[in-house]
Amino acid sequence: MPLLYTYETESVGDLLKILAENLQRRRLEKGLSREALFMMSGVPAPTIAKFEQKHTISLSSFVALAKALGYTDDIKSLIAKPLFSTMDELETINKNKNRKRGRNEFDK
Numbered sequence: 589m590p591l592l593y594t595y596e597t598e599s600v601g602d603l604l605k606i607l608a609e610n611l612q613r614r615r616l617e618k619g620l621s622r623e624a625l626f627m628m629s630g631v632p633a634p635t636i637a638k639f640e641q642k643h644t645i646s647l648s649s650f651v652a653l654a655k656a657l658g659y660t661d662d663i664k665s666l667i668a669k670p671l672f673s674t675m676d677e678l679e680t681i682n683k684n685k686n687r688k689r690g691r692n693e694f695d696k
Contacts, residue, residue: 604643607650612640614657629656 598606615625615636622633622640629652636653639645645653654663672678 601643608639608641608643608645611650611653611657614659618657625653625656629653631656 615622620628622636625631625636626633631649631652635645635649639650639653651663654660670678670681672681
């Protein structure tokens, strides 16, 4: 049972670009400048610009921006549900639900 999901076609860079574009779109829909979003989130306007243009930002800054734009529930729901594609994966997930530590093992 592979624990690494390899069916995704988007790269990390592709996903960061999508997040940056979505954040910029939401900011502009609300009629906010980067400076206004800075005042709401505490994330400096140059950091916001860097994210929108070069797609790099810390996770804490991204969460602060999303929260300032009203997306707290969406952030909380990221990676909230287990994903599985086979019954074996589901059985493993259910077996490991209460684990406090992982193992240094994975199927290749």
